Amino acid sequence: MGSCAVDGGCPSDYVAVAISSVSMILLLMRSLLPFLIHKVPHVKGSGFWLSAIQVFASFNLLVSIVVSLRFLKFERRHRWQSCYIWEAWIEGPLGFGLLLSCRIAQAYQLYFIFVKRRLPPIRTFVFLPLILLPWIAAATLIHTRRRLNVRCHMKTLWIIPATCLHAFYVIPLVGYTAAIRHIEFRFHEVKDLWRGILVAAASVAIWVAAYILNEIHEDIAWLQVSSRFVLLITTSVFVLIFFSISSSQPLLSQISLRKREPREVVTMGRALGIPDSGLLLERGPNPLVDPNEALDKLLENKRFRQSFMAFADSCLAGENVHFYEEVHELGKIPLDDPVRRIYMTRYIIQKYIVAGAPMEVNISHQTRQGILCTTDLAHPNLFKDAMHELLQLMTMNLAKDYWSSMFFMELKEEISMRQDGQELEHFEGRNFSPRLSFVENSDDPFHPENASKVSTFDSHDSTLR
Incomplete structure (x- = not known):
C-alpha cells in the first residue's frame, strides 16, 4: 500500500482508470450515435463546436488526473509527465475550466437569443477565451512560481485559491440561467441548465474535498489511495452526466437511444411541431402549372415545389429552394408564439445565412448583415429582402432551365394522369346509364x-x- 500510494499502480487505481475509460467511451457513444445510427443532420455552428469542445475538455480532465496523481505506475518519469503540463494547464484551463466555460457560453447564447431577441454580440470563439482568462492567469502564476512538488501537490496557501476557482465558475452559470428562467423553452433548456448546475455543484463539492485531502495528507498512504480513487470516479461520473444533459443540440433532445423506433426528426420544423401542410397547399385537386405565372406563386403549389426542388438539387443549387421552403415553414408559426419563431429563425440563420453555413445562400452583404444584426429575431419580415433576392435569382437562372428539363415533363405527365384518373373515377362513381x-x-x-x-x-x- 505504501509504495503504490506514492508510485501508483494500486488495485483501486486500475479499477478507477477502467471506470473512467468506460465513462469516456459512453460519452463518445452519446455524442456520435445519434448521427451514425439515426442519421440526424447537424449544423456546423456554435452548438456543434461547443459539444465537440466539451468532449475534448472531458478527455483532458480525465487524462490529466490519471497522469498527475500517478494512477498508473511507470518505471521512470518522463518529461511529458511534468506536473505543470498536466496539473496546471491541461487539468485547469483545458479541462475543468473549458468544460464549464462551454456551458456558460450556452447559457450566454440563450440569454441573448431568447431574452434580448438578437444574436450574441460576441462570437463564441472570442467568448470562450475571455471566460478562460482567470484559468490561464492561475496556470501561468503556478507555473512561474513553481508551486508544485514532485508529487504534483501544492502548498496549503495555494490550495484554497485553486479550489475557489472551480466554484467561481458555477456563479455566472447560475446568473445566466436565472435570467432566462421565465422563457418557455421548447426543448427544456432551462431544466437542463439547472440540472447541470446541480451536478456541477455536487461534483465540485466532492471533488474539492477529495482534492484537499490528497494534497494535504501526503504521509497517510490509505488516504492518498482512497482520495484519488474518489476524485477520479467523481470526475468520470461528472463528465458523463454533464454532457448527457447538454442543451446545445435541441434536435437531439427529441431522440432517445433507448427506443427501438425513434421519433423521426428531419427538420427543425418537425421538431417544433409545425405541420407539413399549411400555407403551402395545393390549390386544387390537380393544379395546372403555367410557365408564364410568377415563380413565387408557382412555389405555393406543393407538387411543383417538390419537382422544382429536385431539379435545383440536381443542378447543385438547391439551397435557394430549401431556404424558401423553410422560411415559409417559419411563416406558419403564429406571431404570438415568439419562442418557436426564434427557434426556427436561429436554425435558418445557422443553416443558410452565416458565412460558411452548410447551405449558404447567395444574397447581398447588406441583406446578410441586416439579418445577422437584427434586434428582433421574431420579426415577421426578417427574411423578406433575402427571399426577394433569391426569387429573382431563381427566376433568371433555374426557372428558365427547368421548363425544358425532364423534371417538368414528368410533372406534366403526372398531372395529366391524375386528371384522367379523377375523371374516370368521377365517371364510374355515378350509378346510371348515359342513355337513360x-x-x-x-x-x-x-x-x-x-x-x-x-x-x-x-x-x-x-x-x-
Missing part, C-alpha cells in the same frame, strides 16, 4: 317499382288469355 340519364324514376322501366308493375301486368294478361 334523362329518364325519371317514374318512367324508368328498370326501376324496381316499375319492374314489379310490369311483372304484375304480364301475369294478368296471361290469365285473360
Whole structure:
C-alpha cells in the first residue's frame, strides 16, 4: 500500500482508470450515435463546436488526473509527465475550466437569443477565451512560481485559491440561467441548465474535498489511495452526466437511444411541431402549372415545389429552394408564439445565412448583415429582402432551365394522369346509364317499382288469355 500510494499502480487505481475509460467511451457513444445510427443532420455552428469542445475538455480532465496523481505506475518519469503540463494547464484551463466555460457560453447564447431577441454580440470563439482568462492567469502564476512538488501537490496557501476557482465558475452559470428562467423553452433548456448546475455543484463539492485531502495528507498512504480513487470516479461520473444533459443540440433532445423506433426528426420544423401542410397547399385537386405565372406563386403549389426542388438539387443549387421552403415553414408559426419563431429563425440563420453555413445562400452583404444584426429575431419580415433576392435569382437562372428539363415533363405527365384518373373515377362513381340519364324514376322501366308493375301486368294478361 505504501509504495503504490506514492508510485501508483494500486488495485483501486486500475479499477478507477477502467471506470473512467468506460465513462469516456459512453460519452463518445452519446455524442456520435445519434448521427451514425439515426442519421440526424447537424449544423456546423456554435452548438456543434461547443459539444465537440466539451468532449475534448472531458478527455483532458480525465487524462490529466490519471497522469498527475500517478494512477498508473511507470518505471521512470518522463518529461511529458511534468506536473505543470498536466496539473496546471491541461487539468485547469483545458479541462475543468473549458468544460464549464462551454456551458456558460450556452447559457450566454440563450440569454441573448431568447431574452434580448438578437444574436450574441460576441462570437463564441472570442467568448470562450475571455471566460478562460482567470484559468490561464492561475496556470501561468503556478507555473512561474513553481508551486508544485514532485508529487504534483501544492502548498496549503495555494490550495484554497485553486479550489475557489472551480466554484467561481458555477456563479455566472447560475446568473445566466436565472435570467432566462421565465422563457418557455421548447426543448427544456432551462431544466437542463439547472440540472447541470446541480451536478456541477455536487461534483465540485466532492471533488474539492477529495482534492484537499490528497494534497494535504501526503504521509497517510490509505488516504492518498482512497482520495484519488474518489476524485477520479467523481470526475468520470461528472463528465458523463454533464454532457448527457447538454442543451446545445435541441434536435437531439427529441431522440432517445433507448427506443427501438425513434421519433423521426428531419427538420427543425418537425421538431417544433409545425405541420407539413399549411400555407403551402395545393390549390386544387390537380393544379395546372403555367410557365408564364410568377415563380413565387408557382412555389405555393406543393407538387411543383417538390419537382422544382429536385431539379435545383440536381443542378447543385438547391439551397435557394430549401431556404424558401423553410422560411415559409417559419411563416406558419403564429406571431404570438415568439419562442418557436426564434427557434426556427436561429436554425435558418445557422443553416443558410452565416458565412460558411452548410447551405449558404447567395444574397447581398447588406441583406446578410441586416439579418445577422437584427434586434428582433421574431420579426415577421426578417427574411423578406433575402427571399426577394433569391426569387429573382431563381427566376433568371433555374426557372428558365427547368421548363425544358425532364423534371417538368414528368410533372406534366403526372398531372395529366391524375386528371384522367379523377375523371374516370368521377365517371364510374355515378350509378346510371348515359342513355337513360334523362329518364325519371317514374318512367324508368328498370326501376324496381316499375319492374314489379310490369311483372304484375304480364301475369294478368296471361290469365285473360
